[in-house]
Amino acid sequence: MKPLNIVIIGAGMYVSGRGTDGYGTVMPAIGEWKRNNISGDIQIVGTSRESVGIARNKIDELKRNMRVEIAIRYFPEDEDYNPRCFREVISKISKPAACIVCVPDNLHGEIAYFAAENGLHTLVVKPLAPTLEEVRALIEVQEKNKVYCAVEFHKRFDHANLKLRDTILGGVIGDPLYFLVEYSQRKNVPSERFKKWVETTNVFQYLGIHYVDIIYFATKAVPKRAMATGQKGWLASKGTDIYDSVQGVIEWEMSSGKKFSSHILTNWIDPENTSAMSDQKIKVIGTKGRFESDQKKRGITIITDEKGIEEPNPYFCSAYGQKGDISYRGYGIESICRFLDDVVQIEKGTVRVEDMEGKRPTFKESFVSTAVLEAINTSLENAGTWITIDKYKL
Numbered sequence: 001m002k003p004l005n006i007v008i009i010g011a012g013m014y015v016s017g018r019g020t021d022g023y024g025t026v027m028p029a030i031g032e033w034k035r036n037n038i039s040g041d042i043q044i045v046g047t048s049r050e051s052v053g054i055a056r057n058k059i060d061e062l063k064r065n066m067r068v069e070i071a072i073r074y075f076p077e078d079e080d081y082n083p084r085c086f087r088e089v090i091s092k093i094s095k096p097a098a099c100i101v102c103v104p105d106n107l108h109g110e111i112a113y114f115a116a117e118n119g120l121h122t123l124v125v126k127p128l129a130p131t132l133e134e135v136r137a138l139i140e141v142q143e144k145n146k147v148y149c150a151v152e153f154h155k156r157f158d159h160a161n162l163k164l165r166d167t168i169l170g171g172v173i174g175d176p177l178y179f180l181v182e183y184s185q186r187k188n189v190p191s192e193r194f195k196k197w198v199e200t201t202n203v204f205q206y207l208g209i210h211y212v213d214i215i216y217f218a219t220k221a222v223p224k225r226a227m228a229t230g231q232k233g234w235l236a237s238k239g240t241d242i243y244d245s246v247q248g249v250i251e252w253e254m255s256s257g258k259k260f261s262s263h264i265l266t267n268w269i270d271p272e273n274t275s276a277m278s279d280q281k282i283k284v285i286g287t288k289g290r291f292e293s294d295q296k297k298r299g300i301t302i303i304t305d306e307k308g309i310e311e312p313n314p315y316f317c318s319a320y321g322q323k324g325d326i327s328y329r330g331y332g333i334e335s336i337c338r339f340l341d342d343v344v345q346i347e348k349g350t351v352r353v354e355d356m357e358g359k360r361p362t363f364k365e366s367f368v369s370t371a372v373l374e375a376i377n378t379s380l381e382n383a384g385t386w387i388t389i390d391k392y393k394l
């Protein structure tokens with residue numbers, strides 16, 4: 001096979017760990033994937049020379065820590081600021097090529113569309129897009145250009161969620177009656193890390209969407225209606241007029257015609273000294289039993305004078321080894337490496353793009369999570385009224 005070129009759009013926290021002690025998830029995954037010597041160029045596109053410069057420093061450090069040699073070109077190269085730079089890079093890249101889109105939510109649709117239209121296999125961080133209109137257009141362009149396009153729903157690779165899926169689909173706990181999800185993160189996420197674009201999203205869209213996808217993945221049920229309510233408090237008091245917390249209720253229908261509900265409670269105003277980045281739990285009660293998964297308390301507690309009590313999640317994106325010999329493992333790494341492996345198989349002709357449906361979080365699969373998200377956002381704007389999800393069918 002010819003070399004596979006990779007272009008990454010976005011150079012922020014998730015790509016390079018900018019603004020954190022770590023190195024994000026995308027570049028550690030690319031570092032791991034490159035260990036297998038699959039050749040091809042890597043290009044990273046941001047909006048300004050200054051911001052990609054910060055990412056470059058982080059990534060240089062990461063490469064030394066991992067002891068991987070990868071040549072990377074950063075854009076914009078000759079201009080101080082150019083938010084349209086991705087167009088030039090994508091249209092010039094030689095194929096086969098894969099694109100990883102990792103920019104603020106409101107730009108996912110436009111950039112992913114451009115990548116697919118230019119014949120690039122494309123992975124987009126969640127949510128694919130906040131509206132069904134955008135998702136419909138994205139599916140159309142993906143099919144027309146016969147490229148493989150997926151959403152980076154990494155929780156589908158978490159063993160705890162695979163166990164949840166098998167438990168439900170295997171009938172072990174009978175028919176699901178209700179799901180309860182609690183998912184929250186620290187105050188600095190909306191107030192510092194995403195300050196620039198936080199007002200274009202909300203906490204359900206940022207966190208809740210993950211479990212909407214997991215419930216769909218684990219049940220294959222169809223969402224029928226949704227409602228949501230939210231509270232403004234701490235963030236509003238700091239001058240950002242957005243919800244501290246959003247709670248959504250979704251009614252689903254199984255292929256058997258039986259219905260269940262899911263109650264997804266989210267916030268991003270957890271104290272800074274909470275013991276984990278993500279406080280996350282899911283439980284489902286069925287007619288024959290229950291399944292409970294504490295996805296915050298993964299069994300490790302580290303207590304130090306410096307940092308107090310920490311309960312890290314070793315299963316998402318964790319560094320193992322010492323500087324100069326570090327490898328990254330976890331479901332975040334697997335999700336990105338799997339996409340690239342799939343692209344290689346498609347390019348070799350050993351699998352077809354259509355074979356991915358039902359097996360991976362393809363653009364088509366994410367029609368469900370966006371249908372729910374759109375209903376939740378509409379309900380929030382309409383005093384919590386129930387919104388029927390009748391636009392589900394493509």
Ligand SMILES: NC(=O)c1ccc[n+]([C@@H]2O[C@H](COP(=O)([O-])OP(=O)(O)OC[C@H]3O[C@@H](n4cnc5c(N)ncnc54)[C@H](O)[C@@H]3O)[C@@H](O)[C@H]2O)c1
Pocket residue numbers: 009010011012013014015018045046047048051083084085086102103104105107125126127193194206
């Ligand atoms: N941070 C996480 O843990 C995480 C996890 C999963 C998914 N995500 C998703 O990833 C996306 C980005 O999150 P982040 O944490 O990296 O945010 P961030 O604010 O740290 O980074 C956003 C990046 O997008 C770049 N960007 C903005 N407009 C652009 C344009 N026109 N062309 C090229 N680059 C552009 C910015 O320069 C910046 O580098 C969001 O949709 C978020 O929901 C983040």
